[in-house]
Amino acid sequence: MSELERFFNITPHHLAELPSVIKSRKSVLKKVVNPKKRKITELSFSGETNEPCEAEPILARLCSSLTDKNSTETDEALAADYVPFPFTLTADGVARQAGDNERSSDKVEHIAGPLIIRRLTRGADGANYGLLLSAETLDRKIVEMAIPATRLHGDPAELARMLAERGVRVVPSKEKSLTAYLDAARSLARARPWLTAMLRTGWAEGEQMTYVLPDRVIGRPHCVYQPAQPNRMAEACNKNGTLVDWQRQIATPAYQSDIALFVLCASFAAALLRPANSDSFGFNLAGMTSRGKTTALQIAASVWGLGSDPGADSRAYVRRWSSTGNALEALAEEHSDLPLCLDELGQFRNAAELGKAVYALTGGRGAERLKADSSRRTVREWRTVVLSSGEISISESMTQNGQQQKGGQALRILDLPFPATGLFPNDTNAGKTVRDLKQACTVCYGTAGRAFAKWLVDTFQTHGAALECIRERRSACVQQLADKELPEIMRAVERFALIQVAGEFAIQAGTLDCGPERIAAAVRAAWGMWRNAVPDVDDGKRAVQRIAQYIAAHPGQFPSTTETKQLPQTVAGYYKAGDELYLLTDDALRAAIGDTAKVAAIHALEAAGLLFKNETTRQKSKHFIAALNQRTYFYAVRAQILDVTEINRCLSDSFQDGEVRQPQTVMAQGKVSDASMPHSKNDIEQF
Template structure:
């Protein structure tokens, strides 16, 4: 209990016990207050706030109430041993506690620099002489032993994955962490309501039989796994007409981590999204209404969000400040695809953007975005039922999943093997070419969602049956692959066979490089390559799309290309004059062996 006795006639002045002096006073906190960490001599506290021991002109010791409740919990620094300061907790007039960080410069400066951030949190000075100066003396002399990591985002605090910072400020693990640079407005959505049991029954259960819905929830669990497995961010875009269920799927996915306010809008600037991404680090970023994004910059924003690195910026002194970093799974929605939206401004979507934000049709299922309505009269009634459940139950599953991942991180090898197995089995079922790098990256994203969904099920968070998340991810990948018209091994084999058949019959039409045996009617050859002139390539594949056939050869690993110039290479000056363009096809992979040497 506090050692501050009954007050005198002045509400702001208390009399210490007889014989008390500033040097001999030892303040203590109430049992139900925040823990005391070496409060300096000469100060005391109770539920009303902080008191300073002062001496009157007559030499008596009196206690002056100087401010509302305040605690210095520890000191702090960044991972680079910079940014030193104090970690405080202040109480507002409603009784709520708020964490704040003051730099050493603020603590050593004037009250005008240090106290305004505390005032904004509800901290109050008492109307006694030099109260502000007394508080500053308290802050500068209060130096508790604990040292906090000053962290600029949520998620894992380092690559050891021993501690994880949640949106409500709670830390899973043993580290002491403070996140003073993270937006409190965004963090406010990371809290809980209802119960996990109710969430499983009313939110997770309706996902059964709805693969798109189940995939989205599984994807929402992937955030804590990205760093552990060394994966980059990225995710899915739900494209479809309004009132088909896209928003409901996003609400369900968001409820894994918190309330609906966590759902962001594409109506933002590229730099603004960097700050948002840092807040959602290692958790889940959900963004709606793609049409609100600037079509001229949204492509670059996709790259930035998925790759997890902000832009370099200069400080006022000209030195570069470290860019923000993050890893986040992304779920987006809109009535148009990313490609369509960028095209509206005359911008071309690159393959790298396509695989970082994978387009999924969200209005072509049996009931709009759904397949099974679980007893609801129609898709609208089902969506409303799920929406209401998400308003009443949220925020439980994500943090518990983090705890489970932290305890099981030694199983990282098993998790990698699961992803590899999924990609191998599902890729074979779809006849995906192993050399189609873009599709393989997309396949891995589905595999990661399947893994997260299965892990969440194993630890009792979803109530789904074993392999339900995997089956949903597999079905949605196959649907995506079919819609995209992805490259199959059979398609590659047919295109390559067409080229092989022609070359085998017409070897004499290719001049051997280094000789003048005959004119290059169709091109050139050496031990390792056939160089086919564009006109002949067009003729070989005249009944098909010649450019698409070149892509198939590239996907099969038979085509040599030059960066940034499509599917052709330019012949060297030592081979022929004019340096014509040609398609370079591997002789070894085409014929199974290198061609005979020109000198033999």
């Protein structure tokens, strides 16, 4: 290739067209606008990324400063670096010469609004190549977006729709020409420094601390957020106003409410999951309507992004539960190392799958799926603190839809009963306070989270250093909250303790200006709400309660072991009056405990002294059934199980000190139900 070809970035078959192209470029460059009328909102890579900020955005210079009279060789060379032949760029946008001869050289094919490729991107692992686009919107703002290079090989209409959603004009029917322009401009961009593509928000891979947000990367230089799929995070996770404004209008009123301050600290805690080596978890604010639950979520959202009411603003950081399970996975990935705020639990589209959704959201990893060609899709991954709200608890919602909440689910998203007195119970003018907060969340947002993340990076620099500090502080908070609890409850204590650590860190970072004792009081109040209302989270204890409920609900399905004539059509077992034992068949036990592991149920019965055994090597015991005229093995459960209060005390004592406690004998009556098993020898396991 000759020097001339390399300079103009053209191939030999274009040389004959060069005179007409130069004439065309010179004519269209006369269409310019006044630079003072153009509002510049280009994403800056200065400050947190340590990358020098250009004195003037490249796109604005290309569109506004090149004129026929005052264009300089520098400006023309700049245009040649960004705009490939045979395309042109003016204030009207991207165009291409329509004809091949001099007569038609003044005719141009308009393609899109002003648009260039600023840089090329690639992932740290050498994959996930992409383009950093700089474009002018219809309201003359300059925006930037990083897109995967694979977009150039998909449906051109999808690429055009994505740009149109961001306000960039694309001429209808010119989608393929747009793709051709970007592909040609990509060759020119190879000569410029590359950027590292970050596919998710939050902490980047590696020991060195680098925090990724849609509008900036804090820590590592020359990086950019490039999601694999288009999302709303650039609009929702943004900032407006100053940190001082946020502190005065949002944080200060929140100090007057334990719940408001608690969710505020929980929002900061999302950024501590990776440094603390913690899994994802969450809290569900459950209570009556119009008490301030959505406002609490807006307060938490304002730490990182637009805190508008989700019912009034489609750009709001707070989302609705009105999604499918797959959509929730995508939302969780978009909010990695950020809080995921979900309003209106009752709107979840597949209520029968709520238990699975709880596991999925807090599991940190999506389901394995295949593409159309049977190859594996990239698995979604995330870390997040879920902040939810609803008129009923997750446990109640699952029960209403025929599900049984497991202990693990209860500890992953913890139900917090929202006070009936509202978000500000001691404020005589609570209504005005809530209205002012809602308004403030729409104008002051995003600054606190960015300041907090920058403080973490500047203070610790590595995740190892942060882990040591968090571990020590967290241990002290655990001791303050609960000295002696069951192992399952201690998992919850750890979560509340991390919220307190986040609040204390936020004070050190200068984002919160209350005292650490106020943070501790708010966390203790939230802990008390949960602990006083929490059901048993041990699966074994839950299974024992379900067995008791099953027996009480089916008294007619347990005929006497001595009865031979007046037997019900179906039985769940038998009642042995002399020993006060309920003899359960295998099917009855499975029906009673649901999807709880039978091993956990049997262990809990044994620990509480409720399982009768007449053979040391068997969990079942053998009893004579007159109707069958033989001895048969059953799970023999003592009748004391029907005393719920006594059994709860007995179970708690047995799990804490390992001793088997014998409860007092109390009989209970229940209602007859049709749920039962057929009465025949074949339905009873025999040994």
